[in-house]
Amino acid sequence: MGLHLSAQVAARGLDVTLEVGEDERLAVLGPNGAGKSTLLAVLAGTLRPDSGHAELDGEPLFDLGSGHWPPPHRRRVGLLAQDPLLFPHLDVLANVAFGPRAAGVGRREAEQLARRCLADVEAEDLAPRRPAQLSGGQAQRVAVARAVATDPRLLLLDEPLAALDVTLAPLVRRVLRQVLVGRTSVLVTHDLLDALLLSDRVVVLEGGRVVEAGPTAEVLRHPRTTFAARLAGLNLVLGTVDPVGVTTPAGLHVGAGTSGLTPGTAAAAVFAPNAVSVFVDAPHGSPRTVLPARVGELVPAGDAVRVSTVTTSGEPITASVTPASVGELDLYPGRDVFLAVKATAVTVYAL
Numbered sequence: 001m002g003l004h005l006s007a008q009v010a011a012r013g014l015d016v017t018l019e020v021g022e023d024e025r026l027a028v029l030g031p032n033g034a035g036k037s038t039l040l041a042v043l044a045g046t047l048r049p050d051s052g053h054a055e056l057d058g059e060p061l062f063d064l065g066s067g068h069w070p071p072p073h074r075r076r077v078g079l080l081a082q083d084p085l086l087f088p089h090l091d092v093l094a095n096v097a098f099g100p101r102a103a104g105v106g107r108r109e110a111e112q113l114a115r116r117c118l119a120d121v122e123a124e125d126l127a128p129r130r131p132a133q134l135s136g137g138q139a140q141r142v143a144v145a146r147a148v149a150t151d152p153r154l155l156l157l158d159e160p161l162a163a164l165d166v167t168l169a170p171l172v173r174r175v176l177r178q179v180l181v182g183r184t185s186v187l188v189t190h191d192l193l194d195a196l197l198l199s200d201r202v203v204v205l206e207g208g209r210v211v212e213a214g215p216t217a218e219v220l221r222h223p224r225t226t227f228a229a230r231l232a233g234l235n236l237v238l239g240t241v242d243p244v245g246v247t248t249p250a251g252l253h254v255g256a257g258t259s260g261l262t263p264g265t266a267a268a269a270v271f272a273p274n275a276v277s278v279f280v281d282a283p284h285g286s287p288r289t290v291l292p293a294r295v296g297e298l299v300p301a302g303d304a305v306r307v308s309t310v311t312t313s314g315e316p317i318t319a320s321v322t323p324a325s326v327g328e329l330d331l332y333p334g335r336d337v338f339l340a341v342k343a344t345a346v347t348v349y350a351l
C-alpha cells in the first residue's frame with residue numbers, strides 16, 4: 001500500500017525510484033533543477049515519462065510498459081501548488097465543491113462536503129467570497145480545502161507556502177499539518193521548517209536521482225550530502241576517518257573524536273557555522289587544521305553575518321560571525337582568509 005514509483009524522463013535527466021508508505025508524508029528536497037517539479041508532474045499526470053510505472057494503494061497509477069497513462073482527473077491524485085489557482089468567477093464554496101461535482105456528486109452533498117473541508121482549514125466563514133476578496137493566506141487555505149475535497153489517495157504539494165509572507169505561512173502550515181494526517185503525500189520544498197513539520201521522511205534529489213533518503217529528523221541531523229547539510233544550516237566536509245576526525249582528500253583535517261569508527265573509511269564531518277572562526281592571517285597551530293579559503297557572499301542572518309566561503313580544495317564552508325568582526329577583519333567577497341573549525345563542535349559520521 002502507499003506509493004511505489006519508478007520513472008525516467010530523459011529530456012529532464014530524471015531517473016527515480018521511490019516509495020511512500022501508506023499515510024506517510026514524504027518531502028522531496030534538492031537544489032534548483034534537480035527534478036522535483038518533474039517528479040510531481042509525472043505523478044499528477046501532466047508529464048508523461050519515457051518509461052516507468054507507479055502503483056498507488058496496490059492499484060496501477062500508470063504503467064508505460066502496457067501503455068496505461070490515465071489523465072490527471074482520473075488519478076485520485078490532488079495537487080496543491082504555490083499559487084492557489086482558484087476559479088475567479090466562482091465563490092469559495094463553489095470552488096471547493098467543484099471537484100466533487102465534476103466527479104458526479106450531487107450539488108447539495110458536494111456543498112456539504114465543501115463546508116466540512118473549509119471547516120478543516122478554518123475557512124468556513126469565507127464560503128460566500130470570491131477569490132479576489134481573499135488574502136494570500138486565505139486563498140491558499142481554500143486551495144488546501146479544494147485539494148482534499150475529492151478525497152485524493154495521494155496529495156501532491158509543490159512549495160505550498162513559498163508564495164506566502166512570513167506572517168501568513170504559520171497558519172497555513174498548521175492547517176496543512178492537520179490535513180496531512182492519514183494521507184499519503186509528497187511535498188516539494190526548499191524550506192527546512194516545512195520539511196521538519198510536514199514530512200516523516202525525505203528524499204534528496206540531485207541531477208534527477210535520489211542521492212539521500214531517510215527519516216526527516218535523521219537526515220537533517222546527520223546529513224550525508226552537501227545539499228542536505230546546507231539545508232539544515234550545517235557545514236559538511238567529506239573525507240576519510242582518521243584517529244581524531246576526518247581527513248579531506250586535500251589532506252586537511254577537521255574534527256575531534258571518532259570513537260568506534262574505523263580509520264580510513266569514508267566519513268562526513270558536520271559542524272555549525274558558528275563553530276568556524278575566520279582569520280585574515282594564518283593562526284598558530286597545526287597547519288593541517290587551518291583551511292585556506294576565499295570569501296564568497298556575506299549575508300545578514302539575525303544578529304550575525306553568514307560568510308560563505310570555498311576552501312582552496314573546493315569545500316563550501318559557511319562561517320557565522322558578528323557584524324563587528326566583518327569590519328575588523330575587513331571581509332569582502334573575494335578576500336582570502338583562513339578558517340579554523342572548533343574541534344569539539346564537529347560530529348563525524350561514517351558514510
Ligand SMILES: Nc1ncnc2c1ncn2[C@@H]1O[C@H](COP(=O)(O)OP(=O)(O)OP(=O)(O)O)[C@@H](O)[C@H]1O
Pocket residue numbers: 011012013030031032033034035036037038039
Ligand atoms: N518545460 C521544460 N522543458 C524542458 N526542460 C525542462 C522544463 N522544465 C524543467 N526542465 C529541465 O528539467 C530538469 C529538472 O527541472 P525541474 O523543474 O523538475 O527541477 P526542480 O527540482 O523542480 O527545480 P526548482 O527547484 O528550480 O523548481 C532541469 O534540468 C530543467 O532545466
